Each structure stands twice: as C-alpha cells, then as structure tokens.
Amino acid sequence: MPLLEIENIHRSFGSTRALAGASLVIGRGEIVALMGANGAGKSTLVKILSGVQSADSGAIRLNGRDFHPNSPAQAARCGVVTVHQSTDLVGIPDLSVADALLLNHFVDGRQSFFLTRRTVRKAAAAILAEAGFDLPLDRTFADLGPADRQLVAIARALAIKAELLILDEPTASLSAEEAGRLYQTVLALKARGISVLYISHRTADIAALADRAVVLRGGRNVGSFTRPIDFDAAIEAMIGRPLTSARPQQRSSQGDVVLDLRVVRLRSEAEPFDLQVRAGEVVAITGVLGAGKSRLLSALFGLGAFADGKTYLEGKPYAPRNPAEAIAAGVAMAAEDRHRSSLMPRDWPGETIAATISLPHLRRWYPGGLMASGREAREAARAIGKLGIKAQSPAQSIWALSGGNQQKVVLARWDAEPSRLLLLDEPFQGVDVGARQDIIAAIRANTNRATLIATSDPEEAFEVADRVLVMEHHSLRRASDNRAPALLEEHA
Incomplete structure (x- = not known):
C-alpha cells in the first residue's frame, strides 16, 4: 500500500x-x-x-x-x-x-x-x-x-x-x-x-x-x-514547448567600457583585482556563498565601500555614498532578497505592479508631488506585455504573482528608465525554468547598458553571461567564457 x-x-x-x-x-x-x-x-x-x-x-x-x-x-x-x-x-x-x-x-x-x-x-x-x-x-x-x-x-x-x-x-x-x-x-x-x-x-x-x-x-x-x-x-x-539548451552566443563586440575597477579590494586583507564591463556585455560572477559577490554589488550601489582601489563609471570617478547617488549616476540594482529589498509590504499603497515599477523613479515621474497615475499604468502595461508577466492588470498586487513574475516586475522597474549599469544579485532565485528563459532574454536584449550578475549557481552564470568570473575569498580568481565545462564542474 x-x-x-x-x-x-x-x-x-x-x-x-x-x-x-x-x-x-x-x-x-x-x-x-x-x-x-x-x-x-x-x-x-x-x-x-x-x-x-x-x-x-x-x-x-x-x-x-x-x-x-x-x-x-x-x-x-x-x-x-x-x-x-x-x-x-x-x-x-x-x-x-x-x-x-x-x-x-x-x-x-x-x-x-x-x-x-x-x-x-x-x-x-x-x-x-x-x-x-x-x-x-x-x-x-x-x-x-x-x-x-x-x-x-x-x-x-x-x-x-x-x-x-x-x-x-x-x-x-x-x-x-x-x-x-x-x-x-x-x-x-x-x-x-x-x-x-x-x-x-x-x-x-x-x-x-x-x-x-x-x-x-x-x-x-x-x-x-x-x-x-x-x-x-x-x-x-x-x-509546454521545446526548451533550447544552447547558451547565449558570446557577442563578438561590445561598446565602450562602462564599469572600470582598478586594483580594488573588497576587504583590506583580500587580494586586489581589476574588472571592466562594457556596454552591451553581460558578466556573471559566481562562487560559493560568502565569497564576496553580494559585497561587490553592494559597494557599487552605495550600500558599502571598497577597502581600496579606484572605481570609474564611463571614465569618471565613481564612489556613491548611498543608493540615491548610484541611481542618479545611472546604476540600478535588484538585490538578492526581492521580498525585503524590492517589494513593498502586503496591503501597503505601493504593493501594486505599477507602483513597484515606479517606486525608484517617483521624483522624476511626479515632479512637485503630483501623483498622476497615467505613467505608472502605461509602464506597467508595457512591462506585462514585453516580459510576459502573468497578471490581471497593472493594479494587481505584486504579492498575488508567482516568484518568477515578481522577479520580472523587479527587472521591469529598471527597464522603465535608461541605466548604464545593471546589478543583479541572485536574479534566478525561486524562479522556474520558463520564467528564467524570459528573464535571460530581457537581460540580454538591452545592448546599451552593462550588466553585472552575482549568482551562486555556475550553470545559471553560463546560461546568461558573455563572460563568467569566479570570486573566491573576496577576490576575482579566474575568468572564463561560457563554454568552459571544467569550471562548471569545479564549482557545481
């Protein structure tokens, strides 16, 4: 029995x-x-x-x-x-x-x-x-x-x-x-x-x-x-459809350097490293939890600071003191825990799809505090269609969506305004295979900005990125293109 x-x-x-x-x-x-x-x-x-x-x-x-x-x-x-x-x-x-x-x-x-x-x-x-x-x-x-x-x-x-x-x-x-x-x-x-x-x-x-x-x-x-x-x-x-297992074709050429890190240290005792990310390029950093991936993205978004080194954004010194300064400079970030960092609590006025997308753009979209809802609704409707978000309307609660659709809304937030550098921390956590393919397509469709992704899953890194870097002990130890199975096996 x-x-x-x-x-x-x-x-x-x-x-x-x-x-x-x-x-x-x-x-x-x-x-x-x-x-x-x-x-x-x-x-x-x-x-x-x-x-x-x-x-x-x-x-x-x-x-x-x-x-x-x-x-x-x-x-x-x-x-x-x-x-x-x-x-x-x-x-x-x-x-x-x-x-x-x-x-x-x-x-x-x-x-x-x-x-x-x-x-x-x-x-x-x-x-x-x-x-x-x-x-x-x-x-x-x-x-x-x-x-x-x-x-x-x-x-x-x-x-x-x-x-x-x-x-x-x-x-x-x-x-x-x-x-x-x-x-x-x-x-x-x-x-x-x-x-x-x-x-x-x-x-x-x-x-x-x-x-x-x-x-x-x-x-x-x-x-x-x-x-x-x-x-x-x-x-x-x-x-319900064939799944292509082919990883993205590495772009033969990218634009100008957007992010340029020179001899930076995440911690005073860590080894220094350099990193360049170009416009139109998707770079993934993988490694075990605690290796320093999130710390790197946080420093770039003004939630921390480098212990040493120089950071340039489009050739100009870049050292944001907070996320507001990072956003003003054209840097966007979706943090690891979307429920705590990207979504308003349940039953709050800003818990809808439209309000979630508009939240970091309120000062530009509503100068003088005039809260007309037209742009919110238009941007949300565009995102629902473009990213295949399964939702009833832009006014639907973000908490009524599945994890993959919530993540699509978070990504749509940073597509609503032009940005030069997009930082994504564990963007596929709790996201199913179908939604992951949609998100990867959306990430790679934007050729105007540089994208830096942190993920603990090497397979995800190879699936989305033009280049994959490995972080260990708060330093970038080694780089690889997305055809390197040995690296995948080593860190899987």
Missing part, C-alpha cells in the same frame, strides 16, 4: 483554477520530486497536504485512510510535515537552538510546566540524536546559517514522527557545500523509510535525490519520469 495517494484534486480561487485534476502517489521511503513552472499548482497542492487550504474535490489517502487536515498542526499529528523555503519562522531569533527544537512541544503542552535549562538541553539533545544531526544547542538561533536552520526544521519534523516530509525549495539559499550536506540528510531519511516530497527548480537537486519526478502544468499532471530522469523531456513538459 502506498503511503500517500492523491486522486483528481481540484482547487479554484474565484475564476482561477489552481489545480485541475492533479494526482500523485508516494511510496514508503520514496523521494518524489514535484516539478512545475511558477503557477503550475505546486504550492496549492502543498498547502492542501499541509492543512492550510482544502480541496474543492478529489480524494487524498494517507496509509489507506482519508486525509483532509484542517491545519498544519493536524497534518503533523498525522505524520505530514512541511519544511518551507524560508526558515525565518522555524525559530525565534533570540532563543537558543535547544529552545527552537522544542517549540512544538512547548506549544502543544507536551513538556512539563516546570522546566530547567538542563531538561530543555537534554530533550533537545535527544531530538538531535534521533535525527543524527550535530548542532550547537546553546547557540542563538539567529546566528545559524540557512543550512543549519533547515536541519533544525527537519529535526523537529522527525521528533513528531513524520512519515512524509515535504521540502519546499530547501537549497534555494544554500551554498553547494551546504546543499551537499542536505542531500546526505535527505538520503539518510529515505534509508530510514521516511518518504519525501521534494519541490525544487534545481535539476541538480532532483538528479541527486529523486526516485521519480512528477510534472505539473496548469494544475494537472503532464508527465512522470523515473530515475535516471530525462530533464530535457521534463522541462519541456513543464513549460
């Missing part, structure tokens, strides 16, 4: 069909990857399994019994636990790792009212021992990296005897080394008979872990692939 059986699930939100007959079977001790473009129905299916939402129709059985949880807590009691991409809510920042491991126990009253640090540490140590993890119990949860936060979430799931673990984009914020550690953890869970539903846009994750891959498109199953997974066929099923 399979552990989980999902048959013909439907779920609509008004006139929008999120699921239109989705089905899925997961055996005991099986790792099943769930693939699909943004908006394919993956998140809705996970929310139904987690008890966050209910299905309109269809059947779900767990261990042969009807399974329709009405909350995440009830789903967990039945043995289904979800670990989300963002681990910010796994623990409270000021609490210790031991406290974070026992949060579920505190909430449902399984721990005695009278507790001591010794009893808390003992119970937390038992949870870690059962999971086979080694984490510092007394460290503050806020000090943990993304990988260790994932382990805390998984350990808590195992402590409540999870039979099915749902992992939603678990490697999105992890380095290659940290992702490797997570792979080992997931495979160890499989060996213990725990089933895993694994949602990821990264084919490397799926190739390393999945026994099967199930593809959703338009809320229904469009393909199922067993190991070894044919990713060309799976991706074509995801996006």
Whole structure:
C-alpha cells in the first residue's frame, strides 16, 4: 500500500483554477520530486497536504485512510510535515537552538510546566540524536546559517514522527557545500523509510535525490519520469514547448567600457583585482556563498565601500555614498532578497505592479508631488506585455504573482528608465525554468547598458553571461567564457 495517494484534486480561487485534476502517489521511503513552472499548482497542492487550504474535490489517502487536515498542526499529528523555503519562522531569533527544537512541544503542552535549562538541553539533545544531526544547542538561533536552520526544521519534523516530509525549495539559499550536506540528510531519511516530497527548480537537486519526478502544468499532471530522469523531456513538459539548451552566443563586440575597477579590494586583507564591463556585455560572477559577490554589488550601489582601489563609471570617478547617488549616476540594482529589498509590504499603497515599477523613479515621474497615475499604468502595461508577466492588470498586487513574475516586475522597474549599469544579485532565485528563459532574454536584449550578475549557481552564470568570473575569498580568481565545462564542474 502506498503511503500517500492523491486522486483528481481540484482547487479554484474565484475564476482561477489552481489545480485541475492533479494526482500523485508516494511510496514508503520514496523521494518524489514535484516539478512545475511558477503557477503550475505546486504550492496549492502543498498547502492542501499541509492543512492550510482544502480541496474543492478529489480524494487524498494517507496509509489507506482519508486525509483532509484542517491545519498544519493536524497534518503533523498525522505524520505530514512541511519544511518551507524560508526558515525565518522555524525559530525565534533570540532563543537558543535547544529552545527552537522544542517549540512544538512547548506549544502543544507536551513538556512539563516546570522546566530547567538542563531538561530543555537534554530533550533537545535527544531530538538531535534521533535525527543524527550535530548542532550547537546553546547557540542563538539567529546566528545559524540557512543550512543549519533547515536541519533544525527537519529535526523537529522527525521528533513528531513524520512519515512524509515535504521540502519546499530547501537549497534555494544554500551554498553547494551546504546543499551537499542536505542531500546526505535527505538520503539518510529515505534509508530510514521516511518518504519525501521534494519541490525544487534545481535539476541538480532532483538528479541527486529523486526516485521519480512528477510534472505539473496548469494544475494537472503532464508527465512522470523515473530515475535516471530525462530533464530535457521534463522541462519541456513543464513549460509546454521545446526548451533550447544552447547558451547565449558570446557577442563578438561590445561598446565602450562602462564599469572600470582598478586594483580594488573588497576587504583590506583580500587580494586586489581589476574588472571592466562594457556596454552591451553581460558578466556573471559566481562562487560559493560568502565569497564576496553580494559585497561587490553592494559597494557599487552605495550600500558599502571598497577597502581600496579606484572605481570609474564611463571614465569618471565613481564612489556613491548611498543608493540615491548610484541611481542618479545611472546604476540600478535588484538585490538578492526581492521580498525585503524590492517589494513593498502586503496591503501597503505601493504593493501594486505599477507602483513597484515606479517606486525608484517617483521624483522624476511626479515632479512637485503630483501623483498622476497615467505613467505608472502605461509602464506597467508595457512591462506585462514585453516580459510576459502573468497578471490581471497593472493594479494587481505584486504579492498575488508567482516568484518568477515578481522577479520580472523587479527587472521591469529598471527597464522603465535608461541605466548604464545593471546589478543583479541572485536574479534566478525561486524562479522556474520558463520564467528564467524570459528573464535571460530581457537581460540580454538591452545592448546599451552593462550588466553585472552575482549568482551562486555556475550553470545559471553560463546560461546568461558573455563572460563568467569566479570570486573566491573576496577576490576575482579566474575568468572564463561560457563554454568552459571544467569550471562548471569545479564549482557545481
């Protein structure tokens, strides 16, 4: 008997069909990857399994019994636990790792009212021992990296005897080394008979872990692939059209030098390096997390400073003291965490697509504070058509869009006004294959500006760039064109 059986699930939100007959079977001790473009129905299916939402129709059985949880807590009691991409809510920042491991126990009253640090540490140590993890119990949860936060979430799931673990984009914020550690953890869970539903846009994750891959498109199953997974066929099923795997043709000529870094140091102890980026050129910098990629882009956008060296923008000295000065000089940036850095909070006046695009241009578009909405709406409508943004209208909330469409809106913000240098930090994080192709096409279509991209994924770097540079210990160690498989293998 399979552990989980999902048959013909439907779920609509008004006139929008999120699921239109989705089905899925997961055996005991099986790792099943769930693939699909943004908006394919993956998140809705996970929310139904987690008890966050209910299905309109269809059947779900767990261990042969009807399974329709009405909350995440009830789903967990039945043995289904979800670990989300963002681990910010796994623990409270000021609490210790031991406290974070026992949060579920505190909430449902399984721990005695009278507790001591010794009893808390003992119970937390038992949870870690059962999971086979080694984490510092007394460290503050806020000090943990993304990988260790994932382990805390998984350990808590195992402590409540999870039979099915749902992992939603678990490697999105992890380095290659940290992702490797997570792979080992997931495979160890499989060996213990725990089933895993694994949602990821990264084919490397799926190739390393999945026994099967199930593809959703338009809320229904469009393909199922067993190991070894044919990713060309799976991706074509995801996006509904052939996917060209050819990397961009390196441009034979570019324009004048836009960005010129001479003997710069990101840190006083780091090796100096030079960098030139020309108009019409796309340069990607790859390397592990913490190598200095984001630090470089932040310094260029006025969010930090170089320790040493000279920086020129179109031949003139360039040292912005803040983002406003960078924008005034023609430099634009989309930071790594779009939710915190590029989008207004939910239910704020500026949370629409139109307002998101116009935000950094308000002084030029509305001199004297005259807030006519015409230009906002026109620019947003143009972006929706040009980038293929799936939205109802320019007035739609940015938070109603999928991750890939949100990123398209952020990119459209910097296409709305001419810029000379575009800085993109992890632009494909949480973006599906189809949306990624649209974003790459939009990036490369602009031949008037220079583009500098930071990404931890070498495959993404080679896919988008004319040149790929490798950053290590806050210095550019080596350069390559986008035909260098050895470099890809070294840093994959």
